[in-house]
Amino acid sequence: MPSRSSQQRARQAETAETAASLPSVAGALWPSLRDEAAQAAGERLLAPLMHQAILDRDGFDDSLAQLLGRKLGDAMIAPAAIAALAAETYRTEPDILEAGAADLRAVRERDPAAPDLATALLYFKGFQALQAHRVAHRLWVQHRRSLALHLQSRVSEIFGLDIHPAARIGRRVLIDHGTGIVIGETAVVDDDVSLLQGVTLGGTGKLTGDRHPKIRRGVLIGAGATVLGNIEIGEGAKIGAGSIVLEDVHPYTTVVGNPARVVGTRHVGMPALTMDQSLPPIDYMI
Template identity: 50%
Template sequence: MDQTSGIRANMLVNLQKTDGHTRQSMFEICVSEVNQLRRQEPILNTVLAPLAQASSLEWMLARHLSAVLHATGVDVSALGDLFAEILHSHPSVPNATVADLQAAYNRDPACTSYLHALLNFKGFQAVQAHRIAHQLLKDGRTDIAGWLANRVSLVLGPDIHPAASIGRGILVDHGAGVVIGETTVINDNVSVMQNVTLGGTGNEIGDRHPKIAQGVMIGAGAKVLGNVTIGAMSKVAAGSVVLKEVPPNCTVAGVPAKVVRWHDAAQMPSHSMDQQI
C-alpha cells in the first residue's frame, strides 16, 4: 500500500468523525493542519502564515480566496476584508463552507485533509467565491458580484453566474469546464464532475436553466439544458445530454438521455460517486 492509499484508508476508518462539524471545530482542525503543513513544507510558509494567523474560519477562507482571486490594481487586503464582511454578516455562507469541506473530504479519494481542499481544490474555491458573489448580488452590489464571478472563471475555471442558487454539501470535482447558468438551482448534497454544463437551450429569457434536486450526481461531460428538473437521488451518466425531466431515483444516459436503471430509494449517487452505468 502506497503512502496516499494508507492515509486514505485511515480516513475511511474515521469517516463518521467528519460529520457534524461546526464552524469552530472545522476552524480548529484547519489550523492544526496548517501548522502541520508549515512544519513539513516550510517553502509554503508565505502562503500558509496568513491562514495560521486567522481568528476564524471566515477569516481563513477570506484571506485565501482574496490571495487566489485578486487582480493587478486591486488591493488584496481590501478584497479580503470584503469577503470577510460577507462571511461574518451572513452565517449561512460559512455554514455551507463547512458542509462543502466535508463533502470534498468524504467523497473525493484524492482529498487527504480539509486544508487540502481549501488550499488546492479549484472547484471548492469556486463554489465558495460564488457564495460570496451571490450574496453581494442579493445585497444589490451587482457590479462587484459580476466582477468576482468573472475572476473565478478566469482564475479557477468554473463559470458560475452569481444569481445561480447553490445549496450545501456541494462537490464540484476538479471544476474545469463547469458552466452553471443564471437561473440554475442546485439543492443540497449534489456532486458535479468536470466539464458539466447546466445551461439553457437558446436565447430564451426568464427561468431557463436546470433544477437539480438533492443527492444527484452529474457525471463528467454531461450537459443538462433548459428548465428541466433532475429528480432527487438520480444520476446523469458521463457524456449524457439531458433535455427532459429526469425522475427521482434513476440513472439516465445517452444523447438524448433516457432512463437506463432505477435505484433503491435510499441510494444517494452524490455520495457513492459511482460513475458506472
C-alpha cells in the same frame, strides 16, 4: 389569542434560538485545519503559505476570506479589499460561512484525492470557486450586481469555472476538479449534489426568464454531461459522463447517452454521497 403576526415572530425567534444553539461546522473544522497546516509547515518551502493561510488566521472565516482575496484580487481591486468584502459577508451572513464549511467537509468525505481538509481548502479550485460564488450571490441579492459580476469574471479567469451570481446553490455541494463547469443564471442546485468536471447546466437558445436546470438533492452528474433548459433532475438521480439531457429525469433514475435515456432505477440512495458512477449493463449508444 395572539395575532398571526405575533405567532410568526415567536416562531422566527424560536428558529433563530435553535440555530444559535447548534454547533458551528466552521468552528468544528478549524482545529483540524490548524493541525494539518502545522504538519504541512514542516516542509520548509510551504511554511510561509501555511502561516499566511491558516496558522496566523483568527478562524475559518478569516482564513477563507484571506484565501479569496489572495486568489481573486488584482490591480483594479486589491486582494485586501476582496478579503474584507468576504469577511464582511461572513460577519453579517454567518450561514454563508457555515455553507462553505459544510462544502469543505463534503469534499473531504467524497473525494478520495482529498487526504485532509487543508488540501481541499488551499488547492481545490472547485471548492474555492464555489465559495467565491457564495459571496457573489449575496452581492447579487443585495442588488450590488456590477460587483457580483466582477467576482464571476475573476472566478472564470482564475479557476476556469463560470457560475452566474444569480444561480442558487445549496450546502454540501462538491464541484470535483471544477474545470469547465458552467452554471447558468436561473439554475438551482440543491443540497448534497456532486458535479464533476465539464458539467454544463445551461439554457436553450435565446429564451429568457426561468431557463436553466433544477438539480435536486443527492444528484450525481458525471464528467462532461450537459443539462439544458428549465428541466428538473429528480432527487437521487444519476447522469452518466458525457450525456446530453434535455428532458426531466425522475427521482432515483440513472440516464446516459446522447440524447440521454433511462438505463436503471432505484428506490433509495444518494449517488452524490457515494460517488458511485457505475452503470447497469446497457446496449451500445452514443
